[in-house]
Amino acid sequence: MTKISMKVNGKEVSGEVEGRTLLVSFLRDTLGMTGTHVGCDTSQCGACVVHVDGAAVKSCTMLAMEAEGAEVATIEGQANADGTLSVVQQAFQDHHGLQCGFCTPGMVMSATALLKDNPKPSEAEIRHYLEGNICRCTGYHNIVKAILAASGQLEGAIAAE
Amino acid sequence: MPKDSGIGASSKRREDVRFLTGAGNYTDDINIRGQAYVYFLRSDIAHGKINKIDTSDAEAMPGVVRIFTGKDFEGVGGLPCGWQVTDRHGQPMQEPPHPVLAQGKVRHVGDPIAAVVADSAAQARDAAEAIVVDIEELPAVIDMKSALKDGAPKVHDDLTSNLCYDWGFVEDNREAVDKAIKDAAHVTTLELKNNRLVANPMEPRVAVGDFERGTGNSTLYTTSQNPHVIRLLMGAFVLGIPEHKLRVVAPDVGGGFGTKIFHYAEEAFCTFAAKAINRPVKWTASRSEAFISDAHGRDHVTKIELALDKDNNFTAIRTETYANMGAYLSTFAPSVPTWLHGTLMAGNYKTPLIYVNVKAVFTNTVPVDAYRGAGRPEATYQLERVIDMAARELGVDPIALRRQNFITEFPYATPVAVEYDTGDYHATMDKLEQIADIAGFAARRKASEAKGRLRGLGINCYIEACGIAPSNLVGQLGARAGLYESATVRVNATGGLVVMTGSHSHGQGHETAFPQVIAEMIGIDESMVEIVHGDTANTPMGMGTYGSRSIAVGGSAMVRATEKIINKCKKIAAHLMEASEADIELKNGAFSVAGTDKSVAWGDVCLAAYVPHNYPLEDIEPGLEETAFYDPANFTYPSGAYACEVEVDPDTGRVTIERMMAADDFGNLINPMIVSGQVHGGLAQGIGQALLENCVYDENGQLLSASYMDYAMPRAGDVPSFEIDHSACTPCTHNPLGVKGCGEAGAIGSPPAVVNAVIDALNSGGKKVAHIDMPMSPARVWAAMQG
Numbered sequence: 001m002t003k004i005s006m007k008v009n010g011k012e013v014s015g016e017v018e019g020r021t022l023l024v025s026f027l028r029d030t031l032g033m034t035g036t037h038v039g040c041d042t043s044q045c046g047a048c049v050v051h052v053d054g055a056a057v058k059s060c061t062m063l064a065m066e067a068e069g070a071e072v073a074t075i076e077g078q079a080n081a082d083g084t085l086s087v088v089q090q091a092f093q094d095h096h097g098l099q100c101g102f103c104t105p106g107m108v109m110s111a112t113a114l115l116k117d118n119p120k121p122s123e124a125e126i127r128h129y130l131e132g133n134i135c136r137c138t139g140y141h142n143i144v145k146a147i148l149a150a151s152g153q154l155e156g157a158i159a160a161e
Numbered sequence: 162m163p164k165d166s167g168i169g170a171s172s173k174r175r176e177d178v179r180f181l182t183g184a185g186n187y188t189d190d191i192n193i194r195g196q197a198y199v200y201f202l203r204s205d206i207a208h209g210k211i212n213k214i215d216t217s218d219a220e221a222m223p224g225v226v227r228i229f230t231g232k233d234f235e236g237v238g239g240l241p242c243g244w245q246v247t248d249r250h251g252q253p254m255q256e257p258p259h260p261v262l263a264q265g266k267v268r269h270v271g272d273p274i275a276a277v278v279a280d281s282a283a284q285a286r287d288a289a290e291a292i293v294v295d296i297e298e299l300p301a302v303i304d305m306k307s308a309l310k311d312g313a314p315k316v317h318d319d320l321t322s323n324l325c326y327d328w329g330f331v332e333d334n335r336e337a338v339d340k341a342i343k344d345a346a347h348v349t350t351l352e353l354k355n356n357r358l359v360a361n362p363m364e365p366r367v368a369v370g371d372f373e374r375g376t377g378n379s380t381l382y383t384t385s386q387n388p389h390v391i392r393l394l395m396g397a398f399v400l401g402i403p404e405h406k407l408r409v410v411a412p413d414v415g416g417g418f419g420t421k422i423f424h425y426a427e428e429a430f431c432t433f434a435a436k437a438i439n440r441p442v443k444w445t446a447s448r449s450e451a452f453i454s455d456a457h458g459r460d461h462v463t464k465i466e467l468a469l470d471k472d473n474n475f476t477a478i479r480t481e482t483y484a485n486m487g488a489y490l491s492t493f494a495p496s497v498p499t500w501l502h503g504t505l506m507a508g509n510y511k512t513p514l515i516y517v518n519v520k521a522v523f524t525n526t527v528p529v530d531a532y533r534g535a536g537r538p539e540a541t542y543q544l545e546r547v548i549d550m551a552a553r554e555l556g557v558d559p560i561a562l563r564r565q566n567f568i569t570e571f572p573y574a575t576p577v578a579v580e581y582d583t584g585d586y587h588a589t590m591d592k593l594e595q596i597a598d599i600a601g602f603a604a605r606r607k608a609s610e611a612k613g614r615l616r617g618l619g620i621n622c623y624i625e626a627c628g629i630a631p632s633n634l635v636g637q638l639g640a641r642a643g644l645y646e647s648a649t650v651r652v653n654a655t656g657g658l659v660v661m662t663g664s665h666s667h668g669q670g671h672e673t674a675f676p677q678v679i680a681e682m683i684g685i686d687e688s689m690v691e692i693v694h695g696d697t698a699n700t701p702m703g704m705g706t707y708g709s710r711s712i713a714v715g716g717s718a719m720v721r722a723t724e725k726i727i728n729k730c731k732k733i734a735a736h737l738m739e740a741s742e743a744d745i746e747l748k749n750g751a752f753s754v755a756g757t758d759k760s761v762a763w764g765d766v767c768l769a770a771y772v773p774h775n776y777p778l779e780d781i782e783p784g785l786e787e788t789a790f791y792d793p794a795n796f797t798y799p800s801g802a803y804a805c806e807v808e809v810d811p812d813t814g815r816v817t818i819e820r821m822m823a824a825d826d827f828g829n830l831i832n833p834m835i836v837s838g839q840v841h842g843g844l845a846q847g848i849g850q851a852l853l854e855n856c857v858y859d860e861n862g863q864l865l866s867a868s869y870m871d872y873a874m875p876r877a878g879d880v881p882s883f884e885i886d887h888s889a890c891t892p893c894t895h896n897p898l899g900v901k902g903c904g905e906a907g908a909i910g911s912p913p914a915v916v917n918a919v920i921d922a923l924n925s926g927g928k929k930v931a932h933i934d935m936p937m938s939p940a941r942v943w944a945a946m947q948g
C-alpha cells in the first residue's frame with residue numbers, strides 16, 4: 001500500500017492505495033465519494049468521467065497513483081458555491097436530460113469539458129464529442145438539447161418536448 | 162396554454178437534483194460496516210459435467226472468509242419460475258430446476274460454479290483463480306432448431322427433450338386459419354429473426370445481503386424493479402425466510418428495461434451467505450459479468466404468413482415461432498413468447514383469423530426473458546414487416562394497405578383473446594403523415610441520390626397491451642402471481658402527504674409525476690407530496706414496475722387511496738362546518754359548502770383528523786391514512802404510427818438514420834415531458850436493435866459479444882433528434898386517469914420502421930431485396946445489395 005495525496009474539488013485528500021487501485025475506486029471506496037459511477041470494464045461507457053487537471057478523464061482507466069498531486073474535479077463539486085446547480089446541471093434538469101441518473105455524472109462532466117473547449121458546439125459536434133458516454137435511457141435527444149441550452153443556443157428556451 | 166402544475170404539466174423532475182449532484186443512492190453506493198465481498202467463479206464452457214471442485218488452495222489465500230459451492234445449496238430451493246404455460250395438448254411446460262450455484266452440471270457460459278467470500282473484492286477475485294474445477298465438457302446446443310432434433314444433446318438430462326412447450330393460440334382456430342390461407346387470393350410469407358439483445362441498463366446489477374443476529378431479520382439491497390416480488394420469490398421459494406423476517410430494498414436503480422425484474426441467483430446468494438458467515442455480503446457485477454448473467458431478450462425465429470383477399474383485405478395470419486429460453490427458465494420467461502406475444506398478433510388490423518404457434522426451446526445460453534416491450538416488439542416486428550412486404554408484392558401503397566385494414570370500431574374483440582377498449586389508428590396515422598411530410602419525400606430522395614446515397618421511407622403501426630394486468634385473467638393464463646398495484650396515502654397533521662407505492666422508479670420519474678396527480682385531485686402544491694418507493698419495509702405489497710404499468714396500475718391505486726382520503730375529509734369538513742356531507746365540495750385545497758361562502762382549508766381538516774377535539778368520533782376514526790390495491794379490469798392499449806427515413810451508402814452498406822418519427826396515442830398524459838423522454842429512449846433502443854445490437858454465440862456456446870467493445874450500444878452519433886407527437890388521445894376507458902402507459906412504445910414501434918425504410922431504400926436503387934435480418938450492419942446490407 002502506498003499513500004497518495006491529491007486535491008479533489010478543491011480539498012486536499014489522501015489515502016492508502018495498492019498499485020492496481022483505479023482512480024474511480026479511490027474516489028468511491030477510499031473517499032466515499034459515490035457520485036462517480038462505474039458502468040463498464042472496457043473504458044467505453046463514460047459513467048466515470050471526472051476532470052484531472054482540467055481535462056476530462058475516464059477515472060476507470062487511470063490508476064489512482066497517476067493522480068498523485070493532481071487537481072481532480074468530480075460531479076460532487078459542480079454545483080455553484082451557493083448550492084444552486086451549475087449551468088450545465090440546470091440545463092440537464094430543465095430539458096429532461098436524465099432519467100435513471102446513472103450515466104448523468106459522466107455526461108455532466110463531459111458536457112462541461114466540451115463547453116470549456118468549444119463554447120458553441122453544433123449538434124453534430126455534441127453528438128461526436130459524446131461518443132465515449134453511453135446513456136441507455138434518454139436516447140440522447142434531451143442530453144443534446146440540454147447541452148445546446150447550456151451553451152446559450154436554445155434561445156427562446158423551448159422546454160423539453 | 163400548457164399547465165404549470167398538476168395533471169398535464171411538464172413539471173421538472175425533483176429527483177434530478179440528487180442525480181445531478183452525485184447524491185443519488187444506488188445499490189453499489191451502499192456499504193455496511195464489516196461487509197465482505199463475493200466473487201462468483203463462472204463457467205467458461207457452455208455445457209459440462211462437474212467432476213470435482215477443489216477449493217483447498219483458494220481457501221488458504223489471504224482474506225478469504227468462506228467458499229461456497231452447489232453443495233452448500235442442496236437443502237435450498239432453486240430459483241422459481243413465475244409463469245406456467247400450458248401447451249397445445251393441455252400439458253404443462255417442462256420446468257427444470259434452476260439452482261443458485263451449479264449442481265453437477267454447468268449449462269451456459271456464466272453459470273456460477275462457486276462463490277468466494279473475502280474481506281475485499283480483489284481478494285475474492287484472486288482466490289477464485291486458485292479454485293481448481295474438473296469439468297468434463299459436453300457437446301452444447303446453441304441453435305434452437307438443432308436443439309429440437311432427435312438425439313440432440315439435452316440441456317437438462319431429466320427432461321424428455323429440449324422443448325419447453327409447443328404452444329398453439331388459438332388452437333381452435335388452427336384449421337380455419339389453414340383453410341383461409343389455402344383459399345387466399347394472395348399470401349405473403351416472411352421468415353425472420355428477432356435478434357437476441359442484452360438490456361444493458363447502465364447500472365450493472367448489485368446485491369448486498371445483511372443479517373441481524375439480534376432479531377434474526379435479513380435484509381437484501383438490490384438493483385430491482387420490484388422489491389416485493391423479489392421478497393416473495395426469494396423468501397418463499399428459495400431460502401424459506403418468512404416475509405416478515407425479510408426486507409428487500411431497491412434504492413435508486415440505474416435503469417432496468419426488464420432485466421431487473423427477475424429474481425437472480427446472486428440476490429439469494431448474498432442473503433444466504435450473510436447469515437451463514439454472519440457478515441454483510443456485497444456483490445457488484447462487472448459489465449462483462451452482466452453480459453453472461455443478466456437475462457437476455459428477444460431471440461425469436463419466426464415464419465409468418467399473411468393472407469389477403471382479392472381486394473387486399475387481410476383474411477388470416479399464421480405464424481410459427483421458435484423462442485429461445487436459454488439454459489434455465491428465468492422468472493417470467495415462458496410468458497413472453499406466449500401471452501405477451503400471441504395476444505398482440507392482431508395488431509391494429511381487423512384480420513378475422515389468426516393462429517400462432519410457439520415452440521420454446523432450451524439451449525446452452527444465458528436465460529432469455531422480458532426486455533423492453535417483451536413479446537410485443539416481436540409481434541409488431543413480424544406483422545409490420547409482412548404487411549410492408551405484401552404491399553411491395555402487390556404494388557400498393559403501404560399506408561393505404563394499412564388504413565384499409567384498420568380496426569375502427571371499439572371496443573374490439575380480437576381473434577387472439579384480448580379486447581381493445583379504445584383507439585383511433587387513423588388519427589395517429591394522420592398525425593404521422595403530417596410530421597413526416599410524406600409529400601416532400603420525393604425531393605429528399607432526389608437530394609440524397611444527388612450525393613450518391615439511396616434514401617428510404619419506412620412506415621409502420623403498433624399496438625401494445627400494457628398496464629399489466631387483470632389478476633384473474635393472468636391467473637387463468639398461468640401467472641403464479643397477481644398483478645395489482647398498491648398505494649398507501651398518509652396525510653400528516655399539517656397537510657403534507659406521503660405516498661407509499663408498490664410501484665418502483667428506475668428512471669421513470671415517479672417522484673415527480675405521482676405528486677402531480679394528487680396535487681390536481683386536492684388542489685394543493687406538488688411539493689406537499691412525497692413519494693416513497695422501493696423498500697418492502699415501508700411500502701404495501703405491490704408488484705413493481707414493468708409492462709408500462711406504473712401510472713396505469715400504480716397511479717390508479719394512488720387515485721383510489723386518495724379518493725378514500727378525500728371522502729373522509731369531506732366527513733370531517735361537514736362536521737366542522739355543521740353542514741351535510743353531500744354538500745361539501747373540494748376545490749383548490751379547500752372544502753366548502755355548496756351555495757354558501759363557508760369553507761375550511763385542507764390543512765385545517767387534516768389537523769382536525771389528528772387533533773380530534775371537535776370531531777365526529779362516533780362516526781369515523783381519527784387520523785388520515787388510506788391504502789388501496791388496484792386490480793385493472795383490462796390491459797391498456799396504447800398505439801401509434803411510426804416512420805423512419807434512412808440513407809444507405811451503396812458502396813459500404815452503411816445506414817444512417819436521417820429522421821425518426823413517432824405519433825403515439827397514450828391516452829391522457831400526466832407529465833408530457835417525461836412521456837417524451839420515455840419515447841426517445843425507446844426509439845434509441847429500437848434503432849439499436851435494428852442497426853447495431855446483436856448478442857452472438859459461436860457454435861460452442863461462447864458469447865462473442867460480451868463487452869461494449871463487441872456489443873454495439875447506440876451512441877449519441879448513431880441516432881438523430883427525434884420528431885414525436887402524442888396529441889392523438891383516446892383515453893383508456895377503464896382506469897380512473899384514462900392513461901395507457903408509454904414506457905415501451907418507442908422500442909416496439911421503431912424496429913420495423915427502420916427495416917422497412919432500409920428495404921425501401923434498397924429497392925429504390927433497382928435491387929429486389931425482400932428482407933434483411935436485424936441488425937442491419939453494413940456487411941449485411943452490402944451483401945444484400947450484391948445478391
Ligand code: FES
Nearest residue numbers: 039044045046060
Ligand atoms: S466505467 Fe469508465 S468508461 Fe465505463
Ligand code: FES
Nearest residue numbers: 099103135136137
Ligand atoms: S439516464 Fe439512465 S443511463 Fe442515462
